[in-house]
Amino acid sequence: MVKSLESGCYPSTRLRRMRTDSFSRILMRESSLNVDDLIQPLFVREGDNTAEPIQSMPGIERLSVDRIVSKCQDLHHLGIPSVVLFPVTPPEVKSDDARESWNPNGLVQRTIFAIKDKVPEIGVMTDIALDPYTLNGQDGLVNESGYVMNDRTVEVLIRQSLSHARAGVDVVAPSDMMDGRIRGIREALEHEGFYNLRILSYAAKYASSYYGPFRDAVGSATNLGKSNKSSYQMDPANVEEALREAAFDIHEGADMIMVKPGMPYLDVIWRIREAFGMPTFAYQVSGEYAMFKAAAKNGWIDEQALVLETLLGFKRAGCHGVLTYYAEQAARWINP
Numbered sequence: 001m002v003k004s005l006e007s008g009c010y011p012s013t014r015l016r017r018m019r020t021d022s023f024s025r026i027l028m029r030e031s032s033l034n035v036d037d038l039i040q041p042l043f044v045r046e047g048d049n050t051a052e053p054i055q056s057m058p059g060i061e062r063l064s065v066d067r068i069v070s071k072c073q074d075l076h077h078l079g080i081p082s083v084v085l086f087p088v089t090p091p092e093v094k095s096d097d098a099r100e101s102w103n104p105n106g107l108v109q110r111t112i113f114a115i116k117d118k119v120p121e122i123g124v125m126t127d128i129a130l131d132p133y134t135l136n137g138q139d140g141l142v143n144e145s146g147y148v149m150n151d152r153t154v155e156v157l158i159r160q161s162l163s164h165a166r167a168g169v170d171v172v173a174p175s176d177m178m179d180g181r182i183r184g185i186r187e188a189l190e191h192e193g194f195y196n197l198r199i200l201s202y203a204a205k206y207a208s209s210y211y212g213p214f215r216d217a218v219g220s221a222t223n224l225g226k227s228n229k230s231s232y233q234m235d236p237a238n239v240e241e242a243l244r245e246a247a248f249d250i251h252e253g254a255d256m257i258m259v260k261p262g263m264p265y266l267d268v269i270w271r272i273r274e275a276f277g278m279p280t281f282a283y284q285v286s287g288e289y290a291m292f293k294a295a296a297k298n299g300w301i302d303e304q305a306l307v308l309e310t311l312l313g314f315k316r317a318g319c320h321g322v323l324t325y326y327a328e329q330a331a332r333w334i335n336p
């Protein structure tokens with residue numbers, strides 16, 4: 001800023017000059033959005049050759065394992081480097097101790113195996129948290145008063161991570177916000193010889209109202225009822241605390257850092273990227289997707305232009321990549 005003032009202002013400098021033609025606008029472009037910036041979240045359900053629409057997330061379906069595999073083939077051909085899996089757990093296997101989370105033959109474990117068997121090139125990430133498996137829809141185990149117990153939960157998260165590792169996952173992404181879980185998971189992975197398994201930490205995950213459609217999609221909304229997650233997810237008012245969360249997780253062994261939700265938290269992304277220079281990601285969550293879809297359906301916005309502008313905004317704010325339900329669609333828009 002100071003530099004350009006020293007070198008002269010209007011009329012020797014006219015900032016509109018470089019905007020005159022497309023070629024010079026392209027030459028001075030500071031950030032870009034590419035297909036390889038996109039990570040596709042996928043919802044997996046039991047069944048064969050089944051695709052079940054999600055009402056609040058038009059265009060997104062709960063897919064059976066075989067359909068997930070063919071979806072991954074399509075995504076790989078589009079150039080999308082990675083997917084992240086979320087299970088729709090049948091209610092009858094949910095329990096107080098979330099034991100289904102580390103079942104070696106569980107839905108997620110079978111899905112990881114099937115994808116790595118048929119589409120080994122695509123990076124498979126999994127969400128580490130207990131909310132798909134608990135009767136109360138919380139991300140961890142609760143005591144008599146309903147408080148989510150930290151260290152007891154971390155023990156189960158470690159089991160869950162190891163079961164995913166054994167099934168062949170490439171990246172585990174703890175989204176539970178327990179203290180010390182990155183250290184616990186990292187030590188266990190090292191101990192079992194999974195040296196190169198990557199950890200993408202949801203370091204700054206906010207207690208947000210933007211997760212509603214997701215909770216419908218995986219079927220945890222009714223389990224959670226009127227409870228909330230504010231005793232472990234972060235207060236939307238805080239950013240200093242996000243820096244401390246990220247610092248701890250990096251120290252404990254995270255390879256990548258994520259901020260969630262996306263668009264309302266661009267300042268958090270920017271500050272984390274500036275402070276640590278780590279591979280940094282944003283999760284554009286279900287509520288953000290649902291808002292775009294609703295406005296587009298009403299004809300109120302130009303969906304393609306708005307979504308691509310938003311995804312570029314994540315890049316400008318310092319993201320290396322974005323988890324977005326728009327990944328597949330955006331890939332087709334970027335490379336028609």
Ligand code: PBG
Pocket residue numbers: 127128129130131139175176210211212213214215229284285286287
């Ligand atoms: C669960 C989890 C959630 C999301 C990702 N992992 C929901 C929650 O914390 O309640 C939300 C994703 C979205 O809204 O798209 N730990």
